[in-house]
Amino acid sequence: MVIINIVILHLAFNIGYPFHLAMSMFRNGNLTDDIKNLTTFAVCFAGTLKSAIYVLKFYKIRQMEQIIELLDLRINGEEETDIYIKLRRQLRNILYGFASIYLIVGIFAELSFLFQTERGLMYPAWIPFDWQNTTLNYYVANVYQVTGISYHLVQNFANDCYPAMMLCLISGHIKMLYRRFENIGFNDPSDAEAQSDLENCITDHKRLLKLFQTLESFMSLSILIQFAVTGINLCIANAAVWFFVTEPMGRTYFLFYAMGVPIQIFPTCYYGTETEQSFEELPYAAFSSNWINQSRSFKQKLRIFVECSLKKNTALAGGMLRIHVDTFFSTLKFAYSLLTILLQMQK
Numbered sequence: 001m002v003i004i005n006i007v008i009l010h011l012a013f014n015i016g017y018p019f020h021l022a023m024s025m026f027r028n029g030n031l032t033d034d035i036k037n038l039t040t041f042a043v044c045f046a047g048t049l050k051s052a053i054y055v056l057k058f059y060k061i062r063q064m065e066q067i068i069e070l071l072d073l074r075i076n077g078e079e080e081t082d083i084y085i086k087l088r089r090q091l092r093n094i095l096y097g098f099a100s101i102y103l104i105v106g107i108f109a110e111l112s113f114l115f116q117t118e119r120g121l122m123y124p125a126w127i128p129f130d131w132q133n134t135t136l137n138y139y140v141a142n143v144y145q146v147t148g149i150s151y152h153l154v155q156n157f158a159n160d161c162y163p164a165m166m167l168c169l170i171s172g173h174i175k176m177l178y179r180r181f182e183n184i185g186f187n188d189p190s191d192a193e194a195q196s197d198l199e200n201c202i203t204d205h206k207r208l209l210k211l212f213q214t215l216e217s218f219m220s221l222s223i224l225i226q227f228a229v230t231g232i233n234l235c236i237a238n239a240a241v242w243f244f245v246t247e248p249m250g251r252t253y254f255l256f257y258a259m260g261v262p263i264q265i266f267p268t269c270y271y272g273t274e275t276e277q278s279f280e281e282l283p284y285a286a287f288s289s290n291w292i293n294q295s296r297s298f299k300q301k302l303r304i305f306v307e308c309s310l311k312k313n314t315a316l317a318g319g320m321l322r323i324h325v326d327t328f329f330s331t332l333k334f335a336y337s338l339l340t341i342l343l344q345m346q347k
Helices: 002-022 031-056 059-073 077-114 135-183 191-244 248-287 296-309 325-346
Strands: none
Touching (some): 002 031, 031 248, 059 135, 059 191, 077 248, 135 191, 191 248, 191 296, 191 325, 248 325
16 A cells, blocks of 8 residues: 555656646746746756656665764764764754755745736646636646645755765764874874774775765766756746846746755755865874884884875766866856857847
């Protein structure tokens, strides 16, 4: 029974919702409706694709959870506890930030619908029955649209939150590992204890690399789709605000939409950059330890670790684009270029 309900849910919203938007694309009565239809379709279709990709790779979530559990067990001392507390606060802020974005966009979408002067749908779309002349059908159509967009907002919220939170989590654990490397040889000067601490830190580093690589393979294609959709929707939303849409509520909706779209990818890009930089700092942490007073065996292990840790660890979207702040600004430039081309074509 549960499986049947899941299948019905996916058919109704993951497939049916983008389909009923696509069937009305560029067939609406005015340009505002065409733009609203196109941007909503792009977001819903991309959300469906990302969800399908995540479902196929869902087993990797359990793999990442197991690694995180092992890393959490290594947290020790006041410095690491402070980093962990700060990390929890950052994760909570990411969650609240994404929730605020989706809530604001959802509210203004609803307001633009409520302030319509004529009977219409929340989003211009194809409905397989006469909703314009029958009150009951009108309410059925709007309930479906409100439920469907709520479903997609929650789905995209989860899809967009997870990569950013995981990258933040990895960055936090790398910072804790940095402190462990720095303290090697100071708390207990004996060589045996120092070697044991070094080996444990090297094991933690291997786990972090495994976690990072698993996350990259899990989110790579989905983030690439998000970059593409962000660039296109940002271009269309800005064009709507400044050149095409004249209705006050319509312009307000597209203004907040244009502000919200790039923020969807910024946390992921930001923590992708932070994770990359944190990995690069680990060799310095290793040489900040009390390695001078240790044995030749300790120094040899430390040297091998430093050589291995010099390799750059960069998360890539689709194996092509860095999940990095630079890519975030490149996406904004891409949207501006598209907007310029669109305006030139209009002339």
